[in-house]
Amino acid sequence: MKLKPVRALMAAAILLTGTSAADAHIVAARLGDFYMGASHPLTDLQDVVLWIATGMLAGTLGASKGRWLIPVFPIGLLVGLSLAPVFATVSTQLADATMMLAIGMLLAAAAQVPTLVLCAIAFAVAVIRGAANGAELGPETDRLLFAAGLACVGYGAITLTMALTVLFKRNADSVTSWRAIAVRALGGWIAAIGLMMASLVLAS
Template sequence: MRLKSVRGLMAVAALLTGTNAAEAHIVAARLGDFYMGASHPLTDLQDVVLWIATGVLAGTLGASKGRWLIPVFPLGLLVGLALGPVFGAVSAQLANATMMLAIGMLLAAAVQVPTIVLCAIAFAVAVTRGAANGAELGPETDRLLFGAGLGCVGYGAITLTMALTAAFRRTTGSVTSWRAIAVRALGGWIAAIGLMMASLVLAS
């Protein structure tokens, strides 16, 4: 059973490092630049894992801290979109792996992260993923519409994930409850994926 889990994590890490963001443009091109911006992150496993991990972390810390991410995360996506051409593919993948590892460890350890640190983590995730989403855009793409779609889906994803996590944990405040343990276990899996992903990037 343990061997199967390790193989599963390695497969996910390999998929994350091998994701080609440019392929999504073909699928979404006929839907318009706004819809391309909104659907593009949903086709990239690195976006899915990091966005969910960030939302879960914020949700475990409570509404008073998590609500700051509602403006911070979409803003970070737009900043990253503007900086897209600056980031290299390898450095971005290594940054993604590092953030997965860091967020996963924070979740697994049930650390009470200060609001300013939470906002910094979320902003870093958003900037990196915004840059990755915008790095392959062609000159014919309307970046304003693409950014609007990206910002909207970022707002929706982070808000929904935080709300679901907060609702899941609302019934108890004990760190030993099965709900809290489930969230910490999820953090362990995210950290393991990040570690394997970083190993694959450095080995290539």
């Protein structure tokens, strides 16, 4: 008889534990779409190269021009994500390659790009890559959480890359300094990657 209260308490504890585990699983599943949006671009080479190239281009032009990309780039990602269902069957590989080639050549030439043109380039890159990321989503994905994660990582990536480039070039005395040459050389490599990608796409 005395065991009944103990058994009742054990049963209640098991039920509470099961409920807590279920709630935790639901929360983890919901937040999983946010983390998927934040991590998905980091697993795609085209995202990594284009985002870094865009941030570097903004950084070489200085903080006064580059800071406009802080809101422009995440907004472009969200616009591209919203357009993903419309362009789900369209490949972005040629557009990605073209943007890599263009940005790489601008970096290699140390071109002084106007702020409006810089924002247009960054917005175009963000829309293209936002659509590419959104095209792979399944119907079970919470698009709002995915969009929040994508926008957050886009903001962080473009801001960090731009800031590091500004700091790296701050001590460059002239366009012939090794720091300036290193940035231009990296731009040449990015342009070469874009050219090879475009060639492969057109040849297929």
